[in-house]
Amino acid sequence: MAGTSLAMTEIVMTQPFSFALTKTDGAARRGRFVTPHGHVDTPAFMPVGTQATVKAVAPEEVAASGTQIVLGNTYHLMLRPGAERIAALGGLHKFMNWPGPILTDSGGFQVMSLSQLRKIDERAVTFRSHLDGAMFELSPERAIEIQLLLGADIVMQLDECVRLPASRADLEKAVSLSLRWAERCKRAFEEAPQGRALFGIVQGGDDRALRLDSARPLVDMGFQGYAIGGLAVGEPQDVMLSMIEAVAPVLPRDRPRYLMGVGTPDDLLEAVARGIDMFDCVLPTRNGRHGMAFTRFGPINIANARHAADPRPLDEESSHPATRTYSRAYLHHLHKANEMFGAMLLSAINLAYYQSLMAGMRAAIEAGRFGDFRGETKERWARGDIAAL
């Protein structure tokens, strides 16, 4: 907050959104996309800033973790403080003091998971706010409008996201509605300022054929990037991976591919191995608040009594200062004492681990040794934490 200074000036660039694939290694892809607020190296992990803050992490710390882009949630922000208010205050970048790129989701997923009395028809989804019961309506056009009011660099189409398991009929209905909404979003997005990108979202649940029925028309419509949605909703990892394998071949090679809401470190490794370029997930911050540290040694539950008197840091070889400075005993104490600083430290430590994993994958792809990196990383996780003292 103090000490470091992020320039808050809105960077105005007029070049179009672009993505360059610089190297591949098997199906794994190394690339870079450029937005009005700077570039992002892929594969990239986006921390989630649900309510205009990455929970318990100051923007300077988010940047120090190696993060280049964060995600904002349309559903939360439209309810509080409201898209028009954020626009009047100069946009989300300025509001939350994050000068880098921002991707916003469309609100569809949270409408499904958080709101009450949801009603979907062709025109829009109508729902009650989980905050105060007020009625809201979210149409494809309004979803785009909100995201442009927020000032997102990357805007997501509104889609219908179905809980799994679901009947084939429900999945088909959602695919077909999401495609019609994709067209309406594309039309609404024509008014967007130069440089912003709109991504389409592939739905289809756990059905490979339906996934293709969703992906192919989306590709025909033409978007700047393609997301795979409706996964990480409780299905086994192999289902998720097989959906990626089904969809990836029909997606254009020269556009970024974003796997929404994923995942664990292992999910990231396996999805990159199948050609995914972008991820977002609350795990590093949410689990950090609950006392779990993600490390080279796999996940560590800092609440465990084995850490109570351990003077060693989580990982003394980490490049992240907090990861190698604070003792396990101290992190254990903060967690037991329910001190905010415990959540602050573990959230930042986990973001740094996620970003170091992404940096490791990017370097491995560049070096043509992604397979080795994947094996070594998983082997290190499997060996588990260093022995207790």
Place this chain on the structure above:
Amino acid sequence: MAGTSLAMTEIVMTQPFSFALTKTDGAARRGRFVTPHGHVDTPAFMPVGTQATVKAVAPEEVAASGTQIVLGNTYHLMLRPGAERIAALGGLHKFMNWPGPILTDSGGFQVMSLSQLRKIDERAVTFRSHLDGAMFELSPERAIEIQLLLGADIVMQLDECVRLPASRADLEKAVSLSLRWAERCKRAFEEAPQGRALFGIVQGGDDRALRLDSARPLVDMGFQGYAIGGLAVGEPQDVMLSMIEAVAPVLPRDRPRYLMGVGTPDDLLEAVARGIDMFDCVLPTRNGRHGMAFTRFGPINIANARHAADPRPLDEESSHPATRTYSRAYLHHLHKANEMFGAMLLSAINLAYYQSLMAGMRAAIEAGRFGDFRGETKERWARGDIAAL
């Protein structure tokens, strides 16, 4: 946490604790004391790091606020994680990553306010932990031992702190027991490493004569500093100030004077005007967590709807980056959304305001215009916040 780096090396100095009074202006005093972990300019405000963390503020932020010394709570730390454990981990400075000076209280005040089944006799106070009901004993000798295990630069005597209002008999008894405990603490402190300081504590409640009965024998015993305890326990400000006025004349001019547990910005101004050199208080962090900002314009309740759409920072002329960067609207939003980052920002902002107030007082005393500074500061508070938009 990341980004900046505080050297974590324990600084070993062998010179004795010393205090130099460099300037006076009326009763107000400008000075500096030297500890094994660095010097402190007085008048000084010490943020409270109850459980080995200044709540919701990273050590780098505490330092960036202008803080030179923090306080640790013996009562909390002896219960969790335990003094012996912190000693085994290298001491409190290393444990909490605070390389500067630390003062620890003796635990007496929290035993009174937080523990259950307290029993005081000549030898010690026996109490049940508020955490798990375990029985603990705190004698003057153990209070010193704990503070030396923690590695405190400034150690406080164990005293008996009486709730106000109290009968004269109860106050007399506490004064006399506290004096006997002061002698035992002084004896126990003889084994302390070179450079550490022991402060005596003046008790006597709201009774001027008793305050003198407490202060004079303490001064005869000889301590490196003198605290005024048992105030800021609900009495009116004028009672507190009249106790300072009673005690200050009998305290040695060449030793620091510490008013424990105080206070509001106005309390600090008025107590410095009466010769106090040191303060500690949870107000800036506790009230920050509850949505109150301390500013040049007086206290501001960020939850108030008038801030909801206000793009202005709390104080655009502040030297503290967060104070002049984040909009009132954003701080309001974070508070309403119950986001930790709101507590983090307001705690850091409040510490920075408290420290800027102390720096202003120090500069005014040096310039021989403390009276003017006091008047101008109070006048600015009285004018209140800038007008709503």
